[in-house]
Amino acid sequence: MTGSGAAAPIAPEPEHGPGPVAAADDVITWADFRAWERQVKSSGACSHPVRLHGRIDAIDLATGETAPVYDTSAEPGGVLHVACGNRRESRCPSCSAVYKRDARQLVRAGLTGGKGVPESVATHPCVFATLTAPSFGPVHSRRVRGKTVLPCRPRRDASKRACREHGRDISCNVRHSPDDPRLGRPMCPDCYDYEAAVLFNFHAGELWRRFTTYLPRHLARLAGVTGKRLRAELRIRYVKVAEYQARGVVHFHAVIRLDANTPDGFAPPPARYTPALLCDAIALAARAVRLDVPGSGPRIRLGFGRELDTRPIWCQDFAATGNPLDATAVANYIAKYVTKAVDVPGLPDTRIRHASEIGALRCPAHHKRMVATAWDLGARTSVGDPRLRLWAHQLGYGGHPLTKSRRYSVTFGYIRGERVTARQLERHPDGERDPWGRPLDETEVLVLATWSYAGTGYTLRTPAAELALVSADMARGR
Template sequence: MSVSTLPLVPETPKVSGTGASAETWPWSVTRPVDPRAGYVHGHSPATVATAFARGSDPDYPDWLRHVQGVGECRRPIRLSGQIHVNNPAGERMATFDTADMPDGVIYTPCGNRRASVCPSCSEVYRRDTYHLIKAGLTGDRWGIPPLHDHIAIFLTATAPSFGPVHRRVVDVHAADCRNKDGCTCRASVCHPFGRACPHGLEQRCRERHSAADSRIGQPLCLDCYDYNAHAVWHHEAPELWRRTMIRFDRNLDRLGRTHGVELRRKYAKVYEFQHRGAIHYHAVIRLDGRNPDCPDAIVAPPPVITRAMFETAIRDAFATTTHTSAPHPANPEGWPITWGAKGLDVKHVNAPGGPTIDLNHLAGYIAKYVTKSTEATGRIFTRLDELTIDLHATPDTHLGRLIRACWTLGETEGWHRLRRYAHQYGYGGHITTKSRGFSVTYGFQRAQRAIWRRTQGHPETWDDQQAELVITELGYHATGWITTGDALLARTAAAQARTYHQAGLDALTDEATNPATPAPPHAA
């Protein structure tokens, strides 16, 4: 199923989620809004008129229940077709046609992970990632045993330098500093020393940049920066990670043979874009033992293996893994692909007597990156093509030159992924990857959520055999709400439902902490 990338309707900037091909509402408005009245409460007359027409229709409650599952999705997918229900013998018992439903379609959330595209769906993705990471660190849920006796490390691996850029380094943060984007701690001097480059520009900067300084990540000299190497490193980064994990597995095998035990690692990682347009990886790597009688069981590593041994094996893998890219007409010998020279940032998880890392905070820290893309660089793109490349690949900007490098190198056979992902500066890897057995999967979490909704909160009544008797024949119809008024009503109803639900939770909390406090009427 493909999702339309058409721009939003320009006349309704306050209600996003309506496709550019949205149809005009066919019904006449009972109380038309005077177009000369301008915007009403921040919404255009067309939005107010279509919302009033929908809300005054007798079938509005049915429509509201029909779109309830979409929530606040900005650009829901509309599906049309039929749903068949069979009996255990395979005989058809009933058929439901979307033509008989409100709007003649079924609405489903877009499922986009980027907060800049759909905040509602990205929040669901973030929460799924949070629980996935937390289950892989603590266990004791979804059939995973408690994992507090397991050794785990949280690491950050960065890209190498492709040229000096403006930077902000804080040696010591204040005790109350929590937001790195709004950090006001005293930073070090950007580049205190440096000579003039061959292009006549001084390779030094005596300023202490603030967190909001737009120059952070910009090269000191655009002509000195190696944009081809930057683009190729993004192209090869997934392969570099794969080779690093192979080297790490060999180190673990060697360590296990030395102490007469069997070891294996499980990991989950995400990537984040830096201001300079290069990615770095955040990963949680967990060390497990191996039960020869049950290879799939998750067991704690033998006590003979210490955290220092585990960290040494990881550092050696990242320090020694390197390879050379395939030859390219721009560089027949290929580019060397390595990790950043500054080394790894390693923190131990659940270390007794050491620095305490809050597992909830760590899981949330990793999960927040799955909703981001290139926002840190100041650019948010969709995929580029021949018509739009010249608008973004400007030669006088850092990111423009990087995009142009991806587009130019991607002309060669075998390097087309650079063009496909030029909007991400050549990086086309998955935002989240993990080992089998680290935790549950996204598919498992989505299935559990679907069962909860279909059983109305009673998953114990779910029968997989009955679910197999439902056959769907649905196809793509369109993307987005039919009118901007529909988008406004759906988002308002979802916000009210969320507020009502939260009020009920607050009332239950107050009653548990203070039984004498009466519950509010709406939460009863």
């Protein structure tokens, strides 16, 4: 067992029985170790579990007799550990791995069926689209053509190598590696439009809402039908995930599917609505999105960038890897982003409460300036939205990492409910029983649970904490 602190030695496991409960202060008995192991397993090896005090009692409604069912006093430390459920991999690798698997199942169910969705959805027109942000100034980037890495920003003309206002060199002949720390950094920070970049992050959700409003209009025009007829014939379903680019601006990856407008909502649409037609409509709708927002000076016009990627699923290659763009590739590609936040060392995971915290940040100057810009914009009456300060640590973006339309597929709650049911069947194959040995019936037995919050995380360096750290390390390796 490894960890940041030295773990106490474990006494040899006896050949018969669990061994003595009492032992020297510097030795852990196998009975204690097994109890800690069960505790860690019950919380899914969570890195920061929620500690609860309490008990569960059962009351026979016919006789009024009370019987204990569970008490945390029997647990190591006298507390019950409950998984924190944090989706961020940087905060809890174990809980984020569960969240990632749920997201993969949610996306895959809308592509191939399952989880209550019919398998016929696999034949519906479906497109994988990527909507990016516009340029806010020249930045270092990694350009790839096939398998060849191209120079970042070559400029042969000497007059175009420097910005006009500050004279800084904005050319770069370096072929950047994927882990180059310069990626996403502006070549001239004074020319970079930090205000527009932060406001794009802040209003990205509204831009997506307008995109979903324009998409059926352009689809109807391309199909040669009225908007009323299109709404009567089909419905547009989607699931999208937000990803931070290296420059700190979000863009959206989305799966967009067409269904017929039927009561069950999962029938194929008319033949005129093809994947190619959907790709054209997505491109027109993305270019039509415009949003004028107030800034510190003149109003700023926001919209999606010119780099738009639309690929019919099942028909083309995916991410230039040569692999088919199938449901598994799309589900894996989207799910890997739901557990990631701003992948920049030094940025906080929690909200900034005071301006003095910004000066103490140990992150790249580019992202530090974006945080400061969001904080300053939140205080200006011209912008008029204090939520910018709430999301300054996320560079202005306060949306959920994954959203979907109502009828795309199942919900996270449905998937979690299935997992709870499966665990109950695993623990009680013959059905759960009450303390009197009868099949549990809520009409005959009242179950009362009393819980109180005792804190978060492990209080001491215990074998339970060591086990959780090792399990988290293994989760990162997987």
